[in-house]
Amino acid sequence: MNYDLIIVGGGAAGFFTAINVAEQDPKLRIAILERGKEVLSKVRVSGGGRCNVTHAEFIPNELSKNYPRGEKELKGPFHTFMTGDTMDWFDQRGVALKIEDDGRIFPVSNSSETIINCFLSEAKRLQIDVLTSHAVKNFKPEQETWFVETNQGGFTTKKLMIATGSNPKIWKVLQEQGHDTIDAVPSLFTFNIKDSRIKELPGVVTHAMVKVNNSKLQSEGPLLITHWGMSGPAILKLSAWGAIELNAIQYDFEITVNWLQDDTEEEVLQSIRSLKETYSKQLVFTYAQFDLPKRLWQSLVLASGIQKDTRWADLNKIQSKSLSEQLTQSVFKVNGKSTFKEEFVTAGGINLKEVSFKTFESKKCQNLYFAGEVLNIDAITGGFNFQNAWTGAFIAAKAITSK
Structure with a gap:
């Protein structure tokens, strides 16, 4: 099956990319490939089941200081899309957020299901194909497209986004495409x-x-x-x-x-x-x-x-x-x-020198994009890891639709 954009990974970064791409260019055919039976599983357990969406830090340079890996690289992207933009994005889709005393930002409902339902309803409205139980085995460039091989058959796509977090199998494929990865170690x-x-x-x-x-x-x-x-x-x-x-x-x-x-x-x-x-x-x-x-x-x-x-x-x-x-x-x-609770964050991932932080596109492979924890970026607890996902996904979506 042919697509304009395939996103590998049905998590926060993957859905945020897909929704923003579809809104900016409704003509594009988009698919999210998720190896598990359910999507957004990490969103479900985050923040003790409440989903700590982001953190109330509204100065880009100060926000970036919460990232042990990625501080320097995220300064520019945060000037494009950060905390206030995230809050506006969810507000426009009917998701009310609240700031708690310690700066953490949650949905007013105190339930991660609110965020999940927002993403699922938006994906359905925008006719994004969400394909679960599709484990990606390999992907490689073929002339002007990418071929993506899964356990349920092959797909071709003009552009490919990797948003799989710390998945060793995907990292190995990326290494075969010439990318350097830093081994994952627990972070929180x-x-x-x-x-x-x-x-x-x-x-x-x-x-x-x-x-x-x-x-x-x-x-x-x-x-x-x-x-x-x-x-x-x-x-x-x-x-x-x-x-x-x-x-x-x-x-x-x-x-x-x-x-x-x-x-x-x-x-x-x-x-x-x-x-x-x-x-x-x-x-x-x-x-x-x-x-x-x-x-x-x-x-x-x-x-x-x-x-x-x-x-x-x-x-x-x-x-x-x-x-x-x-x-x-x-x-x-x-x-x-x-x-820490049921959350698992890792340090490690794609070498940041191999990514353009103006577009979140690979410097090694054309039309290959990254967002979220697949990059060697991680943060302290408090909603910062999600903000990295939203920022990277938004900027990548902008680049994907303007190219």
Whole structure:
């Protein structure tokens, strides 16, 4: 069967490309080939099933700073299509979005099905062929077209878009077409930690500064203690920026946590001296200080060698120093990682030097385009990975219809 555009991959980037191409040139025959039985499966589970569409950062250069890989390359594209444009796009199609306190943007419905239904209804309206259970085995240029071989037969197309994310089989075919790919490693993950100080604290959330020892990696923000270790934005940002480095050491390393974020050990010691005077008769263990969650405070007090019946007035210098160290320099051993919820983001993909970021077309092969995570672009958590998909897909669609 002949098409003007075939998109390999029925995810966010694939659908966004198809819909924008079809709207700009309704005469084009477009097909989306998806190897699975369902499309948009990653959209369905994203943001805990709510779909974190994008993030409320409206300055292109600031937005690009959230991409450990792709920061430099995305600055230009974000000047063409970014957060505000994404919000307008969905608004024009009847999808109301809301900005939450932390900047994440979700559909007002709080359901990813709203986004999925929008894409499916638009694809149907625009007569885009959505072909599921079509696993692509190979693709190669033939004169002025591309031949795409699937498990259900072959197709020809004038233009080809690859939006498959980290699919090793597709990467291998791209390598055969002369493209260089960077091996995929996990990018968003939580830290596995077994430590008596946090064993009984699952569900506790607090702001903290986290540093990976013997590296330049550090991050601050909400930290969530879980049954298996630590998660939350502070940890997920570290995992994104340290994706390659932490993979190289097989996720076996130590972190230092400052539960008070910016306070130094000396500043905390001074505060402890004041507390000794102000609350001399109170038990150190009983009332949390420094705005820490009570359970976390009590765990750190015990870890400092301070008994439950110790009064502030009776705190000695060794105990004070130990407490200040636990508060500002808690060292934890990380041994392994866990996937963040059901989401899986990878670092790796097509070498960015081989792509034109004015069109998202391959520099190696004419009429071959890329969008989404098939490129060596990934971001911290918060809607940024989707924004990369929307931006690349929109710009590619513009290039496809103007050529």
